[in-house]
Amino acid sequence: MITFNYLDLLHLVMPEVIVVIAALCVLSVDLIFLRGAGTRLRISVGAMLSLAGCAAAIVWILRAAQFASVLDGMLVVNPLAQRMQIAVLVLTILTILIFIGSTFTEHISEYLALILLATVSMMFLVTTQNLLVIFLSLELLSLSLYILTAFNKSSARSAEAALKYFLFGGISAAFLLFGFSLLYGLSNSTNLSSVAGSIQRPFLDPLLIVAIVMTMVGLGFKVAAVPFHFWAPDVYQGAPAPSAALIASASKVASFFILYQVMVIGLADAEGSSAWRGYVSGWVPLAAIVASVSMVLGNLVAILQTSVRRLLAYSAVAHAGYMLLGILSHTGQSLSALLYYSITYALTVLGAFGVVALVEGETGGDRLSDFAGLSRRAPLPSLCMLIFLLSLAGIPPLAGFFGKFYLFTTVMTSTPGTLGLLWLVILAVAMSAVSLYYYLKVLKFIYVTDPPTGAAPIRVSILKQVVLGLIALSVVLLGCAPNLLLRWL
């Protein structure tokens, strides 16, 4: 075992430490200095501190690229993991920016601190290749998110959603733990690479199969893939907008990253194949089934929704299906495609929740009819929403299109010489054609339907406009010039 001291370790986890310190600062400053101050000031100060913490962490990461794998893979720092940390941090920053101006809670510092703690757990999640730490980080993340979901105390929905989330989450954690322990039992190691080394082909150990299924169930819950998606619509609808945004964006990115790590690194020799007429048992066929069911069900059910948040939830289910394609094709390129997709998707959906929060603040609901005539009441947010939804639908030149295109291409290239996975691509493309319908339905209310009589223009703060504008711009820019992001992945 390599010897190293705690200073080195501290050095490696410095970004996380910075964020934790920021969380503590937010809490203490609010408790000590701002007890009697107004909400606005408290939000401003707390957000400032949080943002500063995140920014500092980003700066620290950017300062130096590091390579390290210590403690049996418990902490794996490499440029890719660091960039994932940056992505998570950026998404957190945007979430916090969306939070500014919210009025659903008095406990501002607690809320912000929880967000930051969730961020820390995600940062750990992306820098580990050890089953134990994966599980721990996931639990930390989940716990934070449960509370964040329940944070709107005045809303029964929020509480209901949190409860559902918590129950489902608890069960899935049990599954995951069961799966992990089986893996450990089989390989006598918690390091993903060691786990992979103990797998023997051609006949999979039945226990391993159970382990694979259990792991898939546990992680499938995190990414809201069918049939583990039941929590998603309620949480997306019930949670306060920033919480939902965080769940839909940063946590998605991190979860998919770790799903990829577990499956591709940890179960490296147990892939199997889901090629047309070329079935080989393993986790890929399982993922293929989950992916296709998610795509079909997510898109079809989304058509029926009248609540924009629920619609986004089901669209998230569908997108989880697409992203699973990136995992099951498991080539080097597919990781890059998956990450591009998940990051741009996270950005987009974050922006969409920003607009939804805005509309809710004005009309008190997120029903489609609440969006009627939005383009005349708030032109810029409407334009941003147009970009977000079209990007989700995969319309060029937006980021969502290139993500899909890249993803599908890598899926096809993953079986060189044959077009074995063509069936999955055809299904995915067909389903994305279906998805245009419900996205356009929302846009129809925004742009086509006339606003209710007497509806005044919505006042949107400059900050919100800038944030939404920036997100929209980055979605366009990343779509037009994907290289900006691709070369980092």
Add this chain to the structure above:
Amino acid sequence: MRAPWQLADPNDPGNLTMLAWTIYISFLAVPVLLLLPKTSSRAARVFALLAAAAGFAVTLWGFAQQQSGALVTVARIPWVPSLGFEYHLAADGVSMTLLLLTGIVAISGVLFSWNIEHRTREFFAFYLALIGGVYGVFLSFDLLLLFVFYEIAIIPKYFLIAIWGSTRREYAAMKLALYSFVGSAMVLVGLIAAYVVAGTRTMDLVQLSQFPFPAHFQMWAFPLVFLGFGILAGLWPFHTWAPTGHVAAPTAASMLLAGVVMKLGAYGCLRVAMTLFPRGLDAWGFHVLGFGSWRDVFAVLALIGIVYGAMVALVQRDFKFVIGYSSVSHMGFVLLGLMTLQQVGLDGAVLQMFSHGVLAGLLFAVVGRMVYDRTHTRDLSELERMDLSKALPFAAVTFVLAGMASVGLPGFSGFVAELQVLIGTWRAFPSFAIVAGLGIVIGIAYTWRAMQKAFFGAPSHSASAPTAPLPPISLAERIGAVILLCASVIIGLYPQLLLRVIGPALHSPLFDGLWKGSGR
């Protein structure tokens, strides 16, 4: 030194960098339009007109430069180097023809939208975004880029119809968007498959067209992509979006839809499906219901489209539906021309794209703007009682000329185009030519019927309530109509102008595979 009005030496490849500005101008105009003051719809109009005119000027300039018809690069820079995608704009004779068409229709479309008062800025913003996408498709030689522009064109269409349309606009807009999107999904699958199978890390059309794709692959990829594009070209039986879409759309949007957007589909069929997968046109080696190849299948579908469109147009009560179905019929000629795989048939198909673009635009302008916006009805039996030839003589004359031109009166572009298609068909599928000729005859019948009912009906004396006089045809409309008519007449009288560049373009290396296919 050559004067600007002189045509370029056919052997001179020329420098066409300017052509890329057709795209940029249109897209740049969109944000500018949105930033114009909300109250001044006039400023928006004028600005849109300027943008369209600038685009048209550039295409004209490019056309004068590009006299060889061969492929000339406009811009080529790496786009996504890791995947081998390029920002590759180029133009050959076929592109030039369609660019010119886009320019003409765009400018007259603005003129025919002069009366839009409701959300004017947004209207023209969507309008120009659509135009920009169309220019982009015709100029792209990287398949991904082409696809990107192709899809960009879908969304503005939706909003143009859904916001400013009439009869069942939301339904029609959604139908149109979904049909387009389904079509483009099929295309996307085909393109990805081609990219992956070739494995050369390039989406460059010219390079991919040289790649010998396995025959069995082409056999399924060709129909997939052809059908995908064919949906937008109004291929029977996937045409049903067209009439409803055309009818619901505001005038300028119908003009663009029929005039340009349907051409996108046909262009894709020719430019992508037929060049990438030429072996897909080969015989299967067996017969199913008398069909021996995809070529037979699509030729028959095109033929059915010609006759079916014409017959349905014959019994419509809504004036705009007549024109809508006639578009299906005329686009059938384009697709039939493509399937002839004869030089003359392909020439004719491209020329027909131009011709139908101009004439359908004009017909929709007459029906939608000149008649409907004034009378607020498109019901032929109601129009019959208005004796519009007296009230709107200009509209009547324009419609008669445009109608005659579209049924193939010599001297107008339609004749030369359809004649060439017929010749090609005659050589490839002799008996089809007779049926297509029948389609032309029915075409005369429905045009005549529509004209008679709409403009030359008997005024009812019983209902002689003093109706308010219809507003006269405005100058903008006159100019727009004259532009379109002139385009048709010029090409009708001197088709050489376009044929000169189309011919060589169809013999560029891009089409090698097509001509070299087995049995041709």
Add this chain to the structure above:
Amino acid sequence: MTMLPPISCLTIVPLLGAIAVLMLGAKSKKLARGLALAFAFVALAITLILWFRFNPHSGGLQFEEVYSWIPELGVQYHVGIDGLGLLMLLLSAIVVPMAMAASWQIQGKISLYFSLILMLEAGLFGTFTALNFFHWFLYWELSLIPAFFLIRLWGGPQRATAASQFFLYTMVGSVALLLAFLAIFLCTGKFDFMDLADLAKNGQLVSAFAAISDWHRFTAEKIALILCSGVFLGFAVKVPLVPFHTWLPATYAEAPAGTTMLLTGTMSKMGVYGVLRILLPIFYVQLRVVRTPLLWLAVATIVLSAYAALAQKDLKRIFAYSSINHLGYCMLGIFSILKFTGDDPGLATEKAAALDGVFLQMFNHGLTAATLFWFVALLEKRSGGLRGLDDFGGLRKVIPVFCGLMGIALFSSMGLPGLNGFVGEFLIFKGTFPLAIWPTSVSVLGLLLTAIFILTILQRVFSGPLQERWSHMPDLTVQERLALLPAIGLMFVLGLYPQLVLGVINSTAMQMVQQLRF
């Protein structure tokens, strides 16, 4: 002097005129009329120049222009005239100013009206000079559209039906024509009339049709016959021949006077011209097969139309049927020369005479019929729209000059020796009699009937008891007299000195007969 291609110029002048009148004439009635007339006179002047520079001793094409146009389709811009073409050009150039003069007081959009007339004139010029189907057909249709609008927008009470009938009939004919020529083109790859005639002469035309006989049960000969009848239908409607004539009376009656003059004076000649220029050289073999039925068709046209004229009460309708009758003689002459005569020089002379007669008759009828319709228009103007046979009586006492001049035109139409009508009809009968005895004999009946209805007009309108209401009808004004003078003068000149025209057309007729010798 030979810088400008004269024929192209001739065609372009009225077209330019049409545009100029439309653009400039919107404001001022006077300007529109003056401008239009000026352009018509320029066209007339160019035609006269052509007339004097024409070499009457050559029967071939002169002033030919050939330019490459659409090589892909074998389309060339090919124009040229022989004696027949020249005669038709002159006729059009004369009738158009007359029609304009007759439309001087038209109501409504003056500029559009005159512009349409000029457009029509361009179409006429083009049709009479074009030698390639492509642009010939273009002009052929180009003349149809202005005519339709002239009738539709300025016609009488029944104009809607009349215009539709006119348009539909001629359109059906055109479609038949177009489809036939498309089929010909698909088989031969040629659009040029001269080339096609050469093919026909060498017997290659029918063999070209053999190319499509293998997928149909038809033999090449049958296909040729079908195509021939398609082309024939196109022309038969235009001329018109019984039973394709039913559009004509209504149209002539409802059209405004100037338009009727153009229709009868020039557009009906397009049909006859088409038969002579296109149908005959290309399809004479096929026509010969059906010569006898065709001859009897012509006879039916002559006799039935004259008989129908007898039954009419409306002056315009009478003249309309008389128009059909007169053109029937032309068709009789044309069909009769289809007879196979071998190398018999005597019969060849007769054929040439018949053809000369046909040419002359075309010109004469154009002139006379146009003048007659003009007179009707003048009468209508005085009577407030009445033109029935029974509405008048004894007018010769009130308006002697009018009656005198109209009488001359009527006699010309009847074929009185000394006036132009006689020469043409005489030559036709002289030529056809030896070639087709029975049809010719029967058609003489037509002459008789014509005489009867013309004399009826003279009697009922000019003589008889004067109706009180017309007792103050004004006679022709000086301007009207001056305008009519050239037409009446020409009737005399041609009647007394037909050589003027015959000199130009004779060699053309000879050459045509030569071509159809075997």
